[in-house]
Amino acid sequence: MTEHDQYLVGLDLGGRRVVVVGGGQVAQRRVSRLIAAGALVEVVSPEVTPAVEGMASAREITWTPRRYADGDLDGAWYVLACTDDPQVNAAVSAAAEERRTFCVRADDGSRGTAVTPATGEYDGLTVGVLARGAHRRSAAVRTALVEALAAGVVSDSADPVVPGVALVGGGPGDPELITVRGRRLLARADVVVADRLGPRDLIEELGPDVEVIDASKIPYGRAMAQQRINELLVEHARAGKFVVRLKGGDPFVYGRGFEEVQACAAAGVPVTVVPGITSAFAAPAVAGVPVSHRGVAHEIVVVSGHVAPDDPRSLTDWAALGRMTGTIVLMMAVERAGRFAETLIAHGRPADTPAIVVQDGTTRIQRSVRTRLDTLEADIKAEEISPPAIIVIGPVAGLTA
Structure with a gap:
């Protein structure tokens, strides 16, 4: 195949039998796209990855848990040889050629009768790139094309946009x-x-x-x-x-x-x-704080700080928040941070509960302040924190990598 240009074509595999020999990571990547194409996929392999096993359990594919055998390709429209044994892949490719069925050899594309292009999806388009076996190059060009389409650098349609x-x-x-x-x-x-x-x-x-x-x-x-x-x-x-x-x-x-x-x-x-x-989760994440962590926090509550705890417009059960032990994420709360902290402490939250304030999270001017509930207001003032900022209260705020 390397002596000739490769012919890029789209196959309609919907409702048609496709056999994948091998159940490792390479097969896992190929099977997902075959399922999306509507193919009737059968994986032949003694062992498969947990993901492939999950697909079989969900009846998205059929898994035959044994080694490849003669006759496995009967009735197949398309074949992929994805084992880590070159001899098995060669046998699969030869059997496919006898049946005039196109076959991809994952270990050596030049010895199969088909190759898998680097593909990407964008708004109903499938972008495919072949680079004569230079897989990193084809993948890089594929990614650049999809990003260009998404960014509008490359137009995908001459049709007017619907109002x-x-x-x-x-x-x-x-x-x-x-x-x-x-x-x-x-x-x-x-x-x-x-x-x-x-x-x-x-x-x-x-x-x-x-x-x-x-x-x-x-x-x-x-x-x-x-x-x-x-x-x-x-x-x-x-x-x-x-x-x-x-x-x-x-x-x-x-x-x-x-x-x-x-x-x-x-x-x-x-x-x-x-x-x-949402910045409620993104800002703490980029500051190195998870809003949940196994054995530390089993609950996350995101609260608007738009109104004070004693404001008649408040819909928040502050007494319940004071009793809980998980994570509280306060948004729009910088101005009233001290009042929120006092209320939580009054309803049972320990005064030394860790807290972190993240200002302008994910931006070039992001900064954060680690503190605790009873010094939250003082530290915000001392560090001259201003909106927009996210306040995280709970044991997770004290975690470090």
């Missing part, structure tokens, strides 16, 4: 932590209504023809009214624009995202929700 609204969670701040789908939709936007906490670097990448509307809500400062944000989404969508509402974190984690969904639904505007990574 409507996409509510996109931009993640905690690092532009690389937005989802692939979120970045793809952002690249196709006519109008972007952006939060202050959204990934700012992504805004800078937008084309000059994209209208960017600042919908920032600065703590204890200027803020665009939520009602006006709702109106802008509807107005621009009705004007035939594709609008991306780019929010920090996840739209539904204290982001008023569902209010925007309701406004669009009431106006008859189609809306898509793209979840994002």
Whole structure:
């Protein structure tokens, strides 16, 4: 095969028998994509990886737990020889060729009758790259193409974007932590209504023809009214624009995202929700603190610090939080951190409970302060911590690697 150019083709394997000989890591990677293609997969191998065994237990594939034998390829449309024994792979390839069935040899692609390209999926597209056996090169080019499509650097369609609204969670701040789908939709936007906490670097990448509307809500400062944000989404969508509402974190984690969904639904505007990574978990993670840990915390409670514990608008059971022993994650709580700490201590939390404050998590200016519950307020003031910041309270805040 190395003497000829390879012919890249898409096979319709839906409902067709495919035999995979071998059950190791190579087979595991191939089987997942075959299942996605709808193939009737049979794995022939004395042993398989736990993942392949799980696929068999779930009846996604058939597993024949023995060594390869003559006749195993009867009726197969496609064959993959994935054992660690070159002699077995050679026998499988020869048997497949006798049956005029294409066969991939994982140990030596040049000796099979087919090769597996480096493939990637993007919005209904399958990108495949062959590099004459240079697997690292084909994988690198595949990844670059998929990333370019996701970032909008390469256009995947000449069709106009359907007017409507996409509510996109931009993640905690690092532009690389937005989802692939979120970045793809952002690249196709006519109008972007952006939060202050959204990934700012992504805004800078937008084309000059994209209208960017600042919908920032600065703590204890200027803020665009939520009602006006709702109106802008509807107005621009009705004007035939594709609008991306780019929010920090996840739209539904204290982001008023569902209010925007309701406004669009009431106006008859189609809306898509793209979840994002919430800073409630991401900020502690990048600061080296897990919000859960075996034997340390069996519960995680994320609490809004928007109102004080004694505020009649508060919906939080602070007495219950004081009694629990797990992890409390406070969002939007810097201004009232001392009052929250006092309330938790009054309801049973030990004063020396570890705590950590992470400001601007995942961004270039991230910083964190380790403290404890009874000195939380003093340390926040001493270190001049300002929003946005996440406060984690509980034994996990005292863990170190």
